[in-house]
Amino acid sequence: MTFPALPHREGxxxxxxxxxxHLQLNQTSPAAVRAELLRWMDAALPGTTWGRxxxxxxxxxxxxxxxxxxxxxxxxxxxxxxxxxxxxxxxGSLHLALDxxxxxxxxxxxxxxxxxxxxxGINVVMLYAPRDQAELCVAQQxxxxxxxxxxxxxxTSDTAAA
Numbered sequence: 001m002t003f004p005a006l007p008h009r010e011g012x013x014x015x016x017x018x019x020x021x022h023l024q025l026n027q028t029s030p031a032a033v034r035a036e037l038l039r040w041m042d043a044a045l046p047g048t049t050w051g052r053x054x055x056x057x058x059x060x061x062x063x064x065x066x067x068x069x070x071x072x073x074x075x076x077x078x079x080x081x082x083x084x085x086x087x088x089x090x091x092g093s094l095h096l097a098l099d100x101x102x103x104x105x106x107x108x109x110x111x112x113x114x115x116x117x118x119x120x121g122i123n124v125v126m127l128y129a130p131r132d133q134a135e136l137c138v139a140q141q142x143x144x145x146x147x148x149x150x151x152x153x154x155x156t157s158d159t160a161a162a
Contacts, residue, residue, distance in 0.1 A: 003102035009110040029092020029129040062087035071152030085150035092129030096146040
């Protein structure tokens with residue numbers, strides 16, 4: 001999988017908490033943008049189901065593989081590493097599993113950062129909350145890369161965001 005080329009993220013990086021739970025503290029998603037993101041994820045990522053995250057704040061909504069094993073070699077979120085691949089926080093930011101080969105490109109893009117447990121071998125990065133429609137399109141590209149890593153499949157055509 002080749003990670004998509006992402007446009008420059010405007011403005012300063014948001015402030016985030018230094019520990020678990022790792023949350024974004026400013027520059028959060030407007031309610032309408034977050035709602036649109038959740039609708040898109042529901043429509044464009046078949047073979048997944050929503051549930052309460054097994055690792056995040058209770059207000060987060062997590063996407064799990066719907067009873068199918070992950071793609072060969074994919075390491076998803078703890079505790080099991082084989083079912084939860086993304087979750088959306090109430091602030092609109094996300095944690096997701098990406099192909100380790102894509103980490104450098106993602107982290108250098110300015111659209112996110114390492115999870116506080118990343119350097120302990122946890123395959124989780126934070127995608128900053130989309131603040132508008134243009135940023136929602138970028139978020140969809142990153143989430144699509146996470147989905148493809150987790151499932152080995154490309155999201156539905158509803159992902160034509162960029």
